[in-house]
Every structure is written in C-alpha cells, then in structure tokens.
Amino acid sequence: MVSFVALIAALWIVPALAIITILALRRPRWAEFLNLGSAIIVFGLSLAILVAVPKNTWVGGAGYLLLTPLGAWVLFCVGVVYLLASIYAIGYMRLLPEEGPRLHKYYALQAGFALTMLIAPLMNNPGIFWIAIDFTTIVSAFMVGFEREAECIEAAWKYLIIVSAGLALALLGIILFYWGGTFILGPSYALTWANLRESAPKVPEVLLFFSFLLTLVGFGTKVGLAPMHTWLPDAHSEGPAPASAMLSGALLNIALLGIYRFMSIVDAGGYALMGHTALLVLGVLSLLVAALFIVRQDGAKRMLAYSSLEHMGVLAIGFGFGGPIAFAGAMYHMINHSLTKSLMFFGAGNMMRAYGTKAMSQMRRILRFYPFSGGVWLLGAVAITGAPPFGLFLSELTILRGGILSANPWAVWVMALLLILIFTAFLNHFRRMIWGPEPEPGTEPTLKLSFWNILPMLLAFVPILVLGLWWPQGLWNFFMQAFAVAP
Template sequence: MVNFDALIAALWTVPSAAIVAILAIRRPRWGEFLNLLSAFIVFALTLAILVAAPDAAWVGGSQYLLLTPLGAWVLFCVGVVYLLASIYAIGYMRLLPEEEPRLHKFYALQAGFALTMLVAPLMNNPGIFWIAIDFTTIVSAFLVGFEREAECIEAAWKYLIVVSAGLALALLGIILFYWGGTFSLGPTYALTWANLRATAPKVPETLLFFSFLLTLVGFGTKVGLAPMHTWLPDAHSEGPAPASAMLSGALLNIALLGIYRFLAIVDAGGYGGIGHTALLVLGVFSLAVAGLFIVRQDGAKRMLAYSSLEHMGVLAIGFGFGGPLAFAGALYHMLNHSLTKSLMFFGAGNMMRAYGTKFMSQMRRVLRYYPFSGGIWLLGAVAITGAPPFGLFLSELTILRGGILSANPWAVWVMAALLILIFTAFLNHFRRMIWGPEPEPGATPSLRLSAWNILPMLLAFVPILVLGLWWPNGLWTFFVAAFRVAP
C-alpha cells in the first residue's frame, strides 16, 4: 500500500530544504543548483503520486490532507512547470548580470512559490485551502516585482490588490458555505469538502448559489477569468519569464481546482445546472475578451497573458459543460496548456533579451537570427492556438464534443468561432515577426542563447507533439475515473 503521508511530507520537505539552503549559502550558482535539484525531485514525487493516485479520495494527516485523482493531476502539472522553469531560469537569469548579488533570492522565491502551489491542492479544509492560495499570491508577487523596474513593481502591487480583493469575496463565500452546513450539523463542525457536499442538499437554494457565486468570483479573480482578469496581463508580462511560466502554467490551475470543488458542492445540493451555467458564461466571456485584446496586442508577453485568459476560459467552459467527455478534455487541456505556455514564455523571454524590447513589432526576421529556438517558438505558437497536430487541438476538440452532449450546446458554436478568431490574430503577429521587414540599423540581435535557454523549450515541445498525435489510453481511463470521484 502506498504511503501517501510520506510522499506528501517529502514533497513539501524538498523545496523547504532548498529555500533554507539557498538563503544560507547566498551564492547564485548554488541557488541555481539547489533549486534545480529540488525541481527534479518534486517532479519525480508528483509523478509517483499521480501514478499511485487512489481510485477514491484519500484523507490523511489527521483529516487535514486530501488527495483525489484531480488533485494529483494538478500537482503533476505544477511539478512539470516547476522543473521546466527551473531549467530555463538558469539561462534567463544569467542574462541579468546587474542582479547578480541577489540572484540567490530569486531561486529561493521560485522554490517557495512551488512549495505554496504544492500545498494548496492537498488541503482538505476549504479555509486552509484559501490560506494556501493567499500564500501563493504573496510569494509570487515578489517574483513579479523582482527586477525592480517601475512597471514590475506597479504590476506586483496591482496583482496583490486585485487578487486580495477577489480572495476576500472567496473567504466570505466559504463562511456562508459553512453557515449553510450549520442547519444540519449544528453550530460547529469540521470544515471539510466532504462535509460541505454532504450538507448541501439541506441548504436553502438561494444561500447555496450565492455562496458559490462569491467563491466563483473570488477564485475566478485568481484564475484570471474576465472581467476579474485586470491583474493578469501586467503580472504575466512584467515578471521574469520563468516566473511568468509558473504563474500561467501552474498557479491558475490550482485556483480553478478550488472553483471546481465548490461547483461539486452545488452539484451535490441539486442545483448544479445553475452553477455550471454561471461558470460557462464566465468562460465564454473570458474567451471573447482574450480574443479582442490579442488582435491589437504588441507586447510579446502581454499577448501570452491574454492567451492564458483564453485557455482558462476554455477550461472553465470544459468544466461548465460537465460530463465525462468535457471533463476529460479539460484535464488533457490543463497539461497541454502548462507545457505549451511554458514553451511560449521561454521563447518570449529569449527574444525580449535578444532584441532588447518587449514589443513584437520590433522583433523582426526571428528565424534568420535564431533558426532553432525561433522555429520551436513558432511551432509553439501554432500549438497554443489549438491547431493540429498538437495536444491542445485534441483537448479543445474533446471539450467541444462534450459540449454538444451538454445542457448548453450553444456555447460550442461561440467557443469555436472565438477560437478561430484567436488563431488568426495570434499567428498574424508571428507572421510579422518571421517574415516582416528587416530590423532597423543597429537593432540586429547578436545575443548568443545558451543551452539553458533552449533545452527547456525542446523538453516542452516534444510532449506537446506526442500528446497531439497520441492520446494514451491510460490517461483516458484515468480521466474517466477521476470524473467519478468527488474532487
């Protein structure tokens, strides 16, 4: 029998030890090594937890820990992105010699950010889950403002203020959920996900749905769903590229996990139709907002931030449709998005350093100067738009198929139309970067990218292609089983 208590203890101990060692040694090269070692071990542990994930919910740690198949999947996505970002951080941060004296702090923060994301999905108490999500905000805000430029600091403060306001609403929703449970369990009881689901049928419909709306808006702010997304373009575009990859590819999934768990409570109460529709509407609106902003965007990482808004909208639509088919598509989409968005932020970071600008209009003839890394970046752009033969195409197609069988088939056609718009707009920007005019005199890039800058892009690209050509039957079986287990 698998000892999940020991696996989880190791999962938290490794990055914690890395943080202490990095801050004690205070040397950037040691920081690189210790953070990378932590990332490798964390990846192995999350993979082990995923492979051994229980068929039913596992509760341990004096009832404070919860491991479900969905939670194990989210943890695995964190492990994947943390490893890729840690490899890329070595090459990217070495391009900032002026930051050399405090580089060790970046690696300590990166390990700390990973630690907070590894804690939240395993919390059996919604209140402690909320605290863990709050900690992810605090630690990641320091990463967003790490480069200490005015725009970075402004983005970090905006991130803190907007997300904190949203999380305050989520906390109020959790309190109301707890109050609803007192009608059947008495004035005090253990606040767990299972208890909230068990008491949901006895909670008044208005209170149950209002509680869900508060948590939907609150954690939806953390996910970056429109119209609560205003922090996301700034935070994703101004932070260092490795931090942006972790924000987009890992953190947003965890907040979405919280929404889905509260949606399961509404489902248990018999009012899931309203909850699914509310999540579906937010997902469609997020997709529309993302599409409109991508059309006119010039900032490379800012465009990728709106792409994150798009894909969180797709995930919200998948969970909003409900049913095993759409659910399986959403989970497949989650991993493919984590891989592809990491690749795209790495490529954007490379080109921003090479051309000395954030703006795509000034990045010209990319393939001429960077044929290999630029070529992978271009293929990543095709993949992130959901085009074949990459993984996101299969996941989006599966979500659309699940939507046809749902109670809201209208969203299928809206989603398909918006995805076509985003595909056209996104690749139009890359067309100008690849085949546009020659760079201005004196603007020719001369930066030599190291293997640390290119290797993580390749490591992300290979599974994106494989998962687009082959959907492993074991994954399909896992997704169907995960759908049957309470999240």
C-alpha cells in the same frame, strides 16, 4: 501500500530545504542548482503520487490531507512547470542585471512559490486551501516585482490588491458555505469538502448558490477569468519569464481546482445546472475578452498573458459543460496548456533579451537570426492556438464534443468562432516577426542563447507533439476515474 503521508511530506520538505539552504549560502551558482535539484525531485514525487493515486478519495494526516485523482493531476502539472522553469531560469536570469548579489533570492522565491502551490491542492479544509492560495499570491508578487523596474513594481501591487480583494470575497463565500452546513450538521463541525457536500442538499437554494457565486468570483479573480482579469496581463508580462511560466502554467490550474470543488458542492445540492452555467458564462466572456485583446497586442509577453486568459476560459467552459467527455477534455487541456504556455514564455523571454524590447513589432526576421529557437517558438505559437497536430487541438476538440451533449450547446459555437479568431490573430503577429521588414542597420540581435535557454523549450515541445498525435488510453481511463469521484 503506498504511504501518501510520506510522499506528501517529502514533496513539501524538499523545496523547503532548498529555500533554507539557498538563503544560508547566498551564492547564485549554488542557488541555481539547488533550486533545479529541488525541481527534479518534486517532479519525481508528483509523478509517483499521480501513478499511485487511489481510485477513490484518500484522506489522511488527521483529516487535514486530501488526495483525489484531479488533485494529483494538478500537482503533476505544478511539478512539470516547476522543473521546466527551473531549467530555463538558469539561462534567463544570467542575462539580467540582477545576476549578482540579489540573484539567489529569486531562486529562493521560485522554490517558495512551488512549495505554496504544492500545498493548496492537498488541503481537505477549504479554509486552509484559501490560506494556501493566499500564500501563493504573496510569494509570486515578489517574483513579479523582482526586476525592480517601475512597471514591474506597479504590476506586483496591482496583482496584490486585485487578487486580495477577490480572495476576500472567496473567504466570505466559504464562511457562508459553513454557515449553511450548521443548519444540518450542528453549530460546530469539521470544515471539509465532504461535509459541505453532505449538507448541501438541505441548505436553502439561495444561500447555497450565493455562497458559490462569491467563491466563483473570488477564486475566479485568482484564475484571471473576465471581468476580474485586469491584474493578469500586467503580472504575467512584467515578471521574469520563468516566473510568468509558473504563474500561467501552474498557479491558475490550482485556483480553478478550487472553483471546481466548490461547484461540486452545488452539484451535490441538486442545483448543477445553475453552477455549471455560471462558470460557463465566465468562461465564454473570458474567451471573448482574450480574443479582442490578442488581435491588437504588440507586447510579446502581454499577448501570452491574454492567451492565458483564453485558455482558462476554455478550461472554465470545459468544466462548465459537465459530463465525462468535456471533463476529460478539460483535464487533458490542463497539461497541454502547462507545457505549451511554458514553451511560449521561454521563447518570448529569449527574444526579448535578444532584441532588447518587449514589442513584437521590433522583433524582426527571428528565423534568420535564431533559426532553431525561433523555429520552436513558432511551432509553439501554432500549438498554443489549438491547431493540429498538437495536444491543445485534441483537448479543445474533446471539450467541444462534450459541449454538444451538454445542457448549454450554444457555447460550443461561440467557443469555436472565438478560437478561430484567436488562431488568425496569433499567427498574424508571428507572420510579421518572421517575414516582416529587416531590422534597422546596427540593431540586429547578437545575443547567443545558451543551452539552458533552449533545452526547456525542447523538453516542452516534444510532449505536446506526442500528446497531439497520441492520446494514451491509460490517460483517458484516468480522467474517467477522476470524473467518477469527488474532486
């Protein structure tokens, strides 16, 4: 039998050792490859956990550890993005002025960020889950402000203040959930997801739903759902590109996992329609806000930040629809978004360094100067809009299919219309970068992109194409298994 305790311990020990060694050696070149080695091992361990995950919920570590199919899937997404970002960071960070005495600190932060994200999905105690999410905020805020420019520092503080306020509401919601359980389980009991679900049917409706709304708004702030999303465009656009990929492709999934677990408590209480509808409304609102802002964006990474808002809205809609089909589509969307958004941030980072600007209006004729990497970035732009033949097309189509069978079919048509608007706006921006006017004389980009800048884009592109052409039956079976058990 697989020892999940040993696998989980190794999953945490590897990045922790990388952090300690990087800070002890203080050598940028060593730091690059220590972090990369950590990422490779974490990816392997997360894959091993995913393959071996039991069909039912596993609880261990004196009751503090929880492993479910959905939690293992979120862990795997973290492992994938951490590996891709660690490869890309070697090429990207060497292009920054920080390529010197401070550079090793970035890699320690990246390993630390990965470690905090690997802890949260495995927590059986909602309170400790909240603490782990809070730690992800603290570590990632330092990554957002790493370049020390005024905009970066402002974005980091904005991120800290808004997300901390949201998490304070989430903590209040957890306290109220626990208080509701005291009416059934006694004045003192173990705070676990299972105990909260067990007590939910006898908790007063108003208290149960109010507790959920607090956690929905609180963790929804961390996810970046509208209207609590105001930190997200700044943080994702001002941090280094590999940090942006980890924020968007990995962290947001974890916060959404928390929302889904709290929603399962409301479901157990017999009020599924209220909980799912609340999440669905925030998802639709997020999609609407993203569509309106993407149309008018000029900053490359800022546009991708609003794209993250879009895809978190799609995930919220998928989980909000409920039912096995929409749930499977949402899980498939997680991995496809993690891969595609990583590719897009890597491409944006390359073009920003090549052209010396964040403005897409100044990135002209990218295929002429960077035919290969620019071409992959363009294909990634097609993929991120949910167009065929890429993975996000299949996942969004599956969510729409599930929505037709749900209690809220109206959201299907709203989602479809907004996705069409985003597709048009997104590709219009890329049309100008590819076929727009020639750069001014003397402003042509001359930067030569390294192997490290291009390899992770290819590593992300291949699976999103494969997953768009072929949805493995084994994955579908796994998603159905994940739907059938508690999250």
